[in-house]
Structure formats: C-alpha cells, structure tokens
Amino acid sequence: MLLVLTNTTIVLIIATAVMFISSILAKKTILDREKSSPFECGFDPKSSARLPFSLRFFLIALIFLIFDVEITLILPLAPIMNFTNIKSWIFTGVFFLIILLLGLFHEWNQGALEWAP
Numbered sequence: 001m002l003l004v005l006t007n008t009t010i011v012l013i014i015a016t017a018v019m020f021i022s023s024i025l026a027k028k029t030i031l032d033r034e035k036s037s038p039f040e041c042g043f044d045p046k047s048s049a050r051l052p053f054s055l056r057f058f059l060i061a062l063i064f065l066i067f068d069v070e071i072t073l074i075l076p077l078a079p080i081m082n083f084t085n086i087k088s089w090i091f092t093g094v095f096f097l098i099i100l101l102l103g104l105f106h107e108w109n110q111g112a113l114e115w116a117p
Contacts, residue, residue, distance in 0.1 A: 056112075059112050063107060067100075070100055073096065077092070
C-alpha cells in the first residue's frame with residue numbers, strides 16, 4: 001500500500017512539474033488575442049458578428065451535402081443485390097439517380113453552381 005502511495009505521489013509531482021515547465025516555456029502571450037480567439041469558418045474574429053453570410057457559399061455547401069448523402073445511399077445497393085431481387089434494386093437505384101441528376105441539372109440551369117457572378 002505504501003508503494004502505491006509513493007508511486008502515485010511521484011507521478012503527480014512529475015506531471016505537475018512538466019505542466020509548470022511547459023507553461024513557462026510556451027511562446028503564447030497575452031497580447032496575441034487572434035490566436036486565442038475561436039476560428040469560425042474564415043470569418044474575421046475581430047469584425048462584427050452580424051455581417052451577412054454568403055448565400056452562394058451556403059448553396060454550394062448544401063449541394064455538396066446532398067451529394068454526400070447520396071453516395072451513402074447508393075453504395076449499399078451493390079452488396080444488397082446479391083441477396084434479393086436484382087430487378088427491383090436496379091430499378092430503385094436508377095430511379096434514385098435519375099431524380100438526383102434532374103436536381104443537378106435544375107441547379108445548373110438556375111446558376112447555383114456558378115461561383116463567380
């Protein structure tokens with residue numbers, strides 16, 4: 001029991017000493033507020049928080065999210081086809097892809113995919 005208490009005390013002393021030494025040797029200064037402030041997706045942390053958000057960036061992110069979810073829905077179709085009726089799964093996959101491509105062409109025609117105006 002005494003050995004465990006001694007080892008615990010030694011470990012606590014070493015850990016405290018290492019934390020104290022690292023805080024002394026760190027190059028972090030109080031005057032550097034930009035490094036200690038949170039980073040919010042490229043927004044300047046020192047400007048107003050009520051600046052308008054880029055709607056074009058939001059639309060591109062939303063389209064990426066839709067296609068990312070689409071990949072997770074299509075990938076399981078291949079292993080499932082081996083265990084069930086192949087015709088129904090092929091019809092389901094093709095129908096899903098057609099709806100997705102129609103949505104993509106609609107976004108393209110509306111100009112949502114153009115980054116520069």
